[in-house]
Amino acid sequence: MEALGARLAALLHAGDVVLLNGELGAGKTTLTRGLGAALGARGAITSPTFVLARTHPTASGVPLVHVDAYRLASAAEVDDLDLDLDGSITVVEWGADKLDGAIDSWLALDIERPHGGDPASDDAPRHVRLTPHGPRWDGLRLPPET
Numbered sequence: 389m390e391a392l393g394a395r396l397a398a399l400l401h402a403g404d405v406v407l408l409n410g411e412l413g414a415g416k417t418t419l420t421r422g423l424g425a426a427l428g429a430r431g432a433i434t435s436p437t438f439v440l441a442r443t444h445p446t447a448s449g450v451p452l453v454h455v456d457a458y459r460l461a462s463a464a465e466v467d468d469l470d471l472d473l474d475g476s477i478t479v480v481e482w483g484a485d486k487l488d489g490a491i492d493s494w495l496a497l498d499i500e501r502p503h504g505g506d507p508a509s510d511d512a513p514r515h516v517r518l519t520p521h522g523p524r525w526d527g528l529r530l531p532p533e534t
């Protein structure tokens with residue numbers, strides 16, 4: 389999952405938004421950690437349970453903003469965070485349907501644990517479906533695995 393995050397990171401520029409969907413323990417934060425490491429993000433990337441959005445400076449100067457929208461009920465509440473979507477790379481856990489109207493392009497990742505059960509003891513490979521939305525992601529090509 390970290391490796392997938394790193395491959396994704398290679399594509400990301402200021403203004404890009406990645407929405408991560410998938411149940412508790414699916415691997416959303418784990419993927420974000422790999423993505424952050426590849427961007428040279430400073431600060432630990434953790435599940436921001438009590439922090440709705442955390443900004444990590446990165447090596448390129450474009451900050452990585454990691455949002456946990458689990459507790460946010462609507463697009464209006466996300467709007468209240470006053471995110472700098474244009475100037476950042478924004479990764480939103482539980483982001484489906486919560487950025488309506490604010491963006492015209494985003495990359496959605498749906499992460500599944502094929503075996504279900506207790507997430508704490510599930511080391512099985514995850515299934516990830518990548519769905520590009522909007523003009524930004526026309527012709528999307530994920531860099532190969534290294």
Ligand SMILES: Nc1ncnc2c1ncn2[C@@H]1O[C@H](COP(=O)(O)OP(=O)(O)OP(=O)(O)O)[C@@H](O)[C@H]1O
Binds near residue numbers: 389507512513
């Ligand atoms: N192949 C895998 N991919 C992702 N995580 C895995 C994998 N195998 C085991 N894990 C473990 O599953 C857990 C995933 O937790 P993580 O915090 O990334 O999930 P999350 O989707 O962010 O959950 P939450 O909804 O609670 O924020 C971690 O403990 C991780 O070590």
Ligand SMILES: [Mg+2]
Binds near residue numbers: 416417434481
């Ligand atoms: Mg998480």
